[in-house]
Amino acid sequence: MVQYVSTRGPGPTHNFLDVMMAGMAPDGGLYLPTEWPALNPSLLDHMAGLSYPEIAFHVIRPFVGGTIPDDVLIQILSETYTPDHFDHTAYTPLQQVEPNAWVMELFHGPTYSFKDYALQFLGRLFDYVLEQRGQRITIVGATSGDTGSAAIEACRNCRNIDIFILHPKDRTSEIQRRQMTTVSAPNVFNIALEGTFDDCQGIVKELFADQAFRDDVRLSAVNSINWVRIMAQIVYYAVACVALGAGRRAVSFAVPTGNFGNVYAGYAARRMGLPIRNLVVASNRNDILTRFFETGDMKIEGVMPSLSPSMDIQVSSNFERYLCDLMNRDHQGLSSLMNSFKTQKAFRLPEELMNRARQDFHSYRCSDEDTLAMMKRCHDATGIVIDPHTAIGFHAAQFELEKDPATPMVMLACAHPAKFPDAVRRAIGIDPVMPEKLARVKTRAEQLIVLPNDLDKVRNYIRRTRNA
Ligand SMILES: *Cc1c(COP(=O)(O)O)cnc(C)c1O
Numbered sequence: 303m304v305q306y307v308s309t310r311g312p313g314p315t316h317n318f319l320d321v322m323m324a325g326m327a328p329d330g331g332l333y334l335p336t337e338w339p340a341l342n343p344s345l346l347d348h349m350a351g352l353s354y355p356e357i358a359f360h361v362i363r364p365f366v367g368g369t370i371p372d373d374v375l376i377q378i379l380s381e382t383y384t385p386d387h388f389d390h391t392a393y394t395p396l397q398q399v400e401p402n403a404w405v406m407e408l409f410h411g412p413t414y415s416f417k418d419y420a421l422q423f424l425g426r427l428f429d430y431v432l433e434q435r436g437q438r439i440t441i442v443g444a445t446s447g448d449t450g451s452a453a454i455e456a457c458r459n460c461r462n463i464d465i466f467i468l469h470p471k472d473r474t475s476e477i478q479r480r481q482m483t484t485v486s487a488p489n490v491f492n493i494a495l496e497g498t499f500d501d502c503q504g505i506v507k508e509l510f511a512d513q514a515f516r517d518d519v520r521l522s523a524v525n526s527i528n529w530v531r532i533m534a535q536i537v538y539y540a541v542a543c544v545a546l547g548a549g550r551r552a553v554s555f556a557v558p559t560g561n562f563g564n565v566y567a568g569y570a571a572r573r574m575g576l577p578i579r580n581l582v583v584a585s586n587r588n589d590i591l592t593r594f595f596e597t598g599d600m601k602i603e604g605v606m607p608s609l610s611p612s613m614d615i616q617v618s619s620n621f622e623r624y625l626c627d628l629m630n631r632d633h634q635g636l637s638s639l640m641n642s643f644k645t646q647k648a649f650r651l652p653e654e655l656m657n658r659a660r661q662d663f664h665s666y667r668c669s670d671e672d673t674l675a676m677m678k679r680c681h682d683a684t685g686i687v688i689d690p691h692t693a694i695g696f697h698a699a700q701f702e703l704e705k706d707p708a709t710p711m712v713m714l715a716c717a718h719p720a721k722f723p724d725a726v727r728r729a730i731g732i733d734p735v736m737p738e739k740l741a742r743v744k745t746r747a748e749q750l751i752v753l754p755n756d757l758d759k760v761r762n763y764i765r766r767t768r769n770a
Pocket residue numbers: 415416417448449526558559560561562563564565612613691716717
């Protein structure tokens with residue numbers, strides 16, 4: 303039965319539900335399964351021809367370790383992955399774009415980014431567990447774009463969750479703001495903070511550090527370090543492997559990367575026995591990960607804005623999970639590495655570990671110019687419009703296809719191009735086609751409260767407003 307430990311642990315083991323409810327471990331680490339459950343060849347054979355929620359059941363079941371009855375898990379999965387919430391019956395359709403390359407569209411959920419695939423499931427699972435325990439929680443988060451809307455859509459129908467999302471006033475794109483503020487539900491609260499994204503994040507951090515407030519409102523988070531999000535993302539890697547390689551022939555993936563959550567799910571899929579050859583970590587001009595794989599130095603530099611804002615990161619929080627495995631689960635060693643990273647803003651790994659890391663991942667960076675060029679090249683060659691994040695994976699995949707033309711390449715399309723109309727217009731000179739639901743947010747009334755960049759005001763607002 304799979305149990306979980308903190309990357310900085312090991313300490314006592316925890317079960318799946320506790321890990322889901324906690325998000326981050328109390329020691330500041332991230333939770334990892336004590337072992338990787340195996341998807342053996344006969345199970346992969348069996349998966350061919352199964353539906354998305356059925357494959358999800360086989361992938362997720364061993365991680366849940368009996369904490370949720372099978373029939374409940376099946377029920378939650380079939381309520382998550384339905385045509386009511388996703389606008390393509392294949393959920394993650396594959397589009398062939400080159401003789402041996404496919405785009406996997408992960409933008410058919412309610413907010414048109416790949417984050418829906420995990421968050422839609424996490425919201426329902428959370429609500430089920432809270433109902434069982436007779437508890438209510440308050441989720442608070444900060445967003446600069448995609449995460450906030452995906453989290454709101456995941457919680458809007460949850461009976462036991464209030465969600466407050468802070469965004470920097472006038473500093474998100476209009477579409478991204480409207481995707482959040484036009485959701486009309488009694489448990490959804492948007493705060494436009496008079497400040498920057500860093501100010502929003504700073505306030506959220508302080509709220510979590512305030513133990514009295516935490517207990518009072520039963521504060522929680524659904525951020526990308528929650529294990530359930532990684533786990534739910536493993537599913538589409540399995541779906542692609544079964545579709546293209548029948549679960550026998552190896553497949554490679556190119557993944558536009560920010561917090562390392564998506565590509566880490568690919569790594570987890572490989573650890574479970576899925577035949578995955580290369581995992582390509584694609585970064586934009588904020589290339590801390592690419593520099594790391596090139597030099598062995600993880601070194602923080604300032605964040606620069608780019609055409610792919612969801613990848614504009616300083617530190618990839620989920621990378622710690624991979625480091626833990628790379629260091630053979632030397633929890634003590636990892637703890638001191640992470641502590642020195644916090645103070646020195648840098649660490650360096652020995653060459654023998656880097657040699658292994660370079661086998662596990664290949665990494666490439668992509669400038670804004672190359673992003674636009676790739677969007678145009680894809681459109682010219684195939685007629686398919688891709689968003690700037692997808693283009694960065696596409697760009698990286700070209701290098702891999704040159705080196706290894708025989709292995710099928712899957713490029714993850716992490717956002718719908720209509721979410722980034724300005725970049726699309728610049729790249730190919732036309733407006734992306736708006737899905738009907740996205741077009742609708744343009745006319746709906748917005749609901750938000752503007753608050754000053756003031757911890758007390760935000761804290762009081764949450765206390766007063768939540769549905770106790
Ligand atoms: C969140 C996001 C990413 C980055 O994914 P990580 O799991 O953080 O690496 C890339 N592209 C888009 C469109 C996103 O929304």
